[in-house]
Amino acid sequence: MKLSTLHFIFFCCFILTRSSVAQTLTIRLTDGSNTPVIGATLRLSERADSTKRMFSVADTSGLAKFTLKPGKQYLLEATSIGFKPLRKTISLTGGKTTLAFVMETDKRTLNEVVVTAPKPLMTQEDDKTVVDPEPIAATSTNAMEIIEKIPGLFVDQDGNVYLNSTTVATIYINGREQKMSAADIASLLKNLPPSSIAKIEVLRTPSARFDASGSGGVVNIILKKGVKIGITGSLNLGMNQGRYGNQFISGTLNNNTGNRTSYLTLNYNRRNTYDQVETDRPFSADSLLNQRSFTTTPSQTIYSGFGFSFTPTKKWDINFDDRLTFNDYQSFADNHNQISRISEALLVTENTNTLRNKTTAFGFNQDISAKYKIDTLGSEFTADLTYGFSKNDGTQLFSTAYLKPAKGAIGGDGTIANERHSFSVRTDLKFQLPDKLVVETGLKTALQRFTNETQYFSVNGANRKPDTFRTRSFEYDENISAAYVQASKTIDLIVIKAGVRLENTVMNGHQRSPGDTSFHLRRTDLFPYVYLSRRVTKIAGYELRGYLVYRRSITRPVYEYLNPFPRYLDQYLYETGNPTLRPQFTQNIEANISVQDRPIFAVGRNYTSDIFTNVVYQDVKNPSLAYRTYDNLGKNQETYFRLMGAIPPGGKYFFVVGTQFNHNKYDGFYEGKPLTFQRGSWSIFTFHQLKLDTRSTLSLNGYLRLKGQLQFYELSNFGALNINLNRRFLDRKLTVTLSANDVFFTSNNQFTLKQGSISASGMRQSDTRRFGCTVVYNFGIRKKEEKTNMMNFESLEKSVN
Template sequence: MQKHLSGNCLFLSGSSSVFAAVFYRILGMRKPKFILLFILLVLAEVQLKAQAPNQGSIKGSLADDQKNALPYATVILKNAEDSSIYRTVLSNDKGVFSITPVAEGNYVLEISMLSFEKVKKNIAVDQTRPSIDLGVITLKNAANMLKDVTIKADIPLTEHQLDKTVVNIGQNLTTEGSTVWEVLRKLPGVQVTPDGQITLNGKPGANVLIDGKTTYLSSEDLAGLLGGMQASGIQRIELMSNPSSKYDAAGTAGIINIVKKKNTKEGINGSINAGAGQGHYGRYNGGFTFSYKNEHINLFVNNTYTYNKRFSSSEVTSDISGPNNNLLTEQASTNHSNSTNRNYRPTLGLDIYLSKRSTLTLSGTAGFGSAGSGLISGMDLLDSLRNKVNHIAYSSTLHDNPFNYTAGIQLAHQLDTAGRSFTVNADHSEYRNFPLQTNYNMLNDAAGNFVSETNNLLVQHRQLDIYATKADYVQPLKNKGNFEAGIKSSYVKANNNNTAYDLTGGQQVIDPVQSDYTVNSENINAAYVNLNKSWSNLSAEAGLRAEQTVTKGKERLTGETVNLNYLQLFPSLFLNDKINEQNSLTLRLGRRTDRPDYHELVPFRRPQTATLFFQGNPNLKPQVSWHGELAWNFQQALTLTLNYDIVSDYIRTFPFLDTNKTTITRRPVNVQKAHSWEIDLAYAKKLLSWWSTDNTLAFYRNAFNGQAAGYSLDNAGLVSLQFNTNNSFRISSVLSAECDWEYDSKRQFVNSTYGAYSVLDLGLKRSLFAGKGSLTLNANNILQSEDRNAIDRNNGLYQVTNLHFYSRSVSLNFAYRFGSGKTAKTKVNSGSEDEQKRAGS
């Protein structure tokens, strides 16, 4: 990496033809004139600006009324014509500042410092006066002006930015006392399928990050992790349908980034919270936070406790047909399941301010507790005439004591006051699960007479170790521009040891056929460059990310191995045109991938019910997608977005009928081609002084074609609808209310169709103790309308499932804040602030 801007520009200039050729090849377009033109214009602009003659300088010193020097005041030089920022510096410890070089032109110099009145000066730099010495500038004390002033600002629930939608969940009353998993299911454009897959804007394959860090977890383990996290500890959730090259390329549907709260106040501060609720079962939560911040350190400690028990039921009918579509057998079952989770999540964070420009951050989070589930199922086996032949009584219990932790260290350093900066991160995470599952089957004939029984035990040990290091560099360019570059390397190792035992003669005997021991590893090495530039009405950003993936897998009992090594390129492009004060257009283009979950690569066949199994596929390929969207925004309130995606090697889990024509095994496979379109309409506005509304309406369709699992697929899909509305009401200065409603219509993914459902939540909040405390009453899913059906079709199999979710509940939550509540001192943010937020700093 070059150390100077001129070096960077020469490198970019010399490589512009190569960079353009890469885009030409990746996009697969015969005449990508507009993209090539844009890239060349940006590179030319960077080089011209870097080589432009900057001759002048501006200097001076700052003092108060008593002639005391004022160190570390903010000095901003703006272009007089459009008020754009030309350069920002700080005064040194003696109050002296210097801005150099400065091109010829007219400027406005703004000087500001906490507790002092702002100073503005008009300055002209030309050939007759290239160097300007302003001498001593006196700032007047503004302490009297600041007395007894309280500033309040309404933070919107959702914010639409250039590359993402930000949901400030702390503004939503109905999230009080909820887990992050429950909040995730309420976000606009987010859905969770019955099998735990997270979809974003109607497309599966969303990558969930926590503080900008990939979780690398299966859908089942991710649900367990987020189900143990309280929403009260989350600041915001960022939804990115087309992330920039700075982010990992994983997630064809985009990225969901969960950003935790962090202390920003000086002195000693903290909070306590507790809540209880009642649904089908009881639920409880509690926790505390403590922080201490001064000019040297920022210490943050918290711990949360969550207890939740859920109940659901289903009816499943499976018709098994022969080659001529004639019915062979039918299976009809009724299932009742419950799950219990008890979680503790302590967190420790420490910022050490090594200097005015350097911060060392240490962080650690642990999660431990217990988890359990139970399933009771009764299944009738019918013949081709739907006469009852047998009955299977099945029961299963699972107990687990999961444990996980994440530890990280980060160094953020601002190289100069102009904004050049770099950050370096190193993280290690570990997830351990020890599920102990018992399965019991009893087979009776049609008259209820005992025929046979099986009783087995499945002992499992799953361990996931994650190591990641990354470095990011930011180089500000003149006139609202940035050059960014970074590298990252991650290594993940997954151990899955499953030992099955049969109860024979009163003893547990190992069943080698049902046992499995698999070790998988994945190493991803990545590098990216990113350029962004703003003009008076146009903003542009272009980036390229390269990722090398090395995957190895071995089944130790059979000796079967998997070895993959491939390189992928992921370009991204953003354009925003501010047409006028009321209208703007945004274009987003990008390429992304979705690698299989580690459990999807393990060929172990795990029982789920008496006749249903899940088995991984070691030959799964990563899916790759091209994403494009065009958005129009009107008055920062109304947004219309058009999306289109093209996906190859789409990953989907199919139900397969086994050769015995009785049992069913679900396996993940690659679908050759998929494409989807979507139309989104979002409207958010404060309609009245006491009423704010936030709404999203989306229409979308997913279509699939090509080869999948050995047969031809031609599925045009369904046009589906999703609607979210949030309305908040300020009843008085201490009382507020909220109403959330979500509706999802019938939708389809390959050979699976899910029925419509809706959810209505209400919340009421009362402020206490002069705003330091609050009491919140929530009613969730009050209409008990989250039930839906699912239909799966495959060769020789037609399966209908009716799902019942007993999630209606009422909860009462109390929160109280304590401490000095002093606002932190003014601090200069480095040009890498966004990267620091992503890295959890």
């Protein structure tokens, strides 16, 4: 792989500009039972000059890191929910780089004390960006809206999430990949209550510990599992209205009694939206197909989550998590189609097409995990077992009425049944060794079985007969087994992490009807990973840190891309899978810089071979008929850079803005002919928060896409601006939020597609402009509140009610 001169220069500067003055100190916080204190806020200030302060937040192992100068004394202050403040004087002496402290439980009524601490929206933890969703959860109605509002992430109109690539990101929940279709994942996120999310991890280049799939990166959603003391909960209800309305109600109950924690979440969501598409497609030298479609998608969803965890001993931690989803989904599409002779401006054919879909879906996920703490330094062994099941049963009715020339209506109906079973087991072993050496290794195997049964009939007048073209029976089995090892070590100010993952892939697809066809794939691949991090310099008391990451990954075609079942869209368009689709491989290298663990700049490049993407082909026998499928097209080279900045908050107002540029170049073959395509696009995003008074907050977020791209579709400029106002009542237990999403109705776009024999243009818009109200009531023992101000560098504050 060839690296650009920019990458080479950055790499040389990264390694050579070393400093041996400062050292890294790791502080571990636990409670009386040796359980890590997660999310504690730590402040260090120099004893000789208290104006020089550093802040950190304890991670899931209760660990926080600071870069200090040997020989100097520092004052440490740590605070956390339900614990008395910890104050210690510390220094780096005798080569000791790890200190452990026990925080004492505060048994007083927590209503008496309110601790206010700075907490940024986004922080950088090694090779991942951690997002605290609390600042935007109060102004969101579901998890998908939270993701849409995170600066630097982009969600398209189909619910796919993109990070720094044109490849879709992989969605994880609690560290486990969701083996579901893109539509099912989008539905799950749209019905996941925002208050159930503890944090979101964004991994643009995941380490060897993660599956090698997903060259588009990983978005890992960590759900809440309870609170520290007693019984608490919340009740949420709200609505928003565009052309159609959405209504939802949810409740969460958490209980912690000593070494046992449980939670229960229930959510009901009733949604409706529309999608409007207008397309012009010439299919011959003198023929133009004009299509206008309007689709509504009413649905009702019930979501339930239950979890139970307990610590039978100080070293063991065992968790059970269940998630149930029931979805009653419908879609009603009306299409108006016209075929004209271009040279004469003559209308040749006109018809209307209706499509009615009704689907009932049920999903179930059971997760069981156990963690064993080997020592007090953070060494641990974890084991995880997951089983998932989903079943979709749907019916489809379609008909076409011919207006010109007038003739009898035709149509058809069908039933679609999908069933999926997935099972995975994973073990991870992590050793914290002397001299700042951490070694991780693990094994994983994942099994999946998917079956699809469709039966269609065509109707012409009173004549109803089997439709052999659309009737299919398809089976798909997948087994991916993996082993990995990686190690990280801190040398002076440099953190080095390197690893390799070995994956064996076995995929079998078998179509039993209408013909006996099958495909088989067996391969074993190595996926290396290298990560470097070091402090570059310090400016105005803020640490400037550089990162360099390399990763090789694979993107495997999922069953919906492979299933050859032709799905009816209208009489001029259908979509089908490609059983011969091959996996694509991506090599990614990225350099980025953060200030105080807050990402500000990144530049990277993706090299992808055997790239597959969504394509549109024209039917050879019937030029007016086109079909969407997936195909391997060749190679792609993508270059990107990302820049984020903020005005540090000096009081009530906080501001952050960012931009990202992507340039894609494709070289390959399309319909057997050479393909060359390149396009550059910009994304601009921003977030504002204004504290009107002690109980009211006004927030604004938005994005703008310039010369956007979606596969080979070239998009016009589009974006959205969202405004939210919330106020707290009843001793801050009740929060009322007024929201306005896509205020100027600009989240719609025009598109063009010019590849091979296909040339099309048009526009697409959805029901994105919405105005709503959400009411949240929190009950139980009151907890400490935190300022979740973006890029907040203020000092720790305490106040007594």
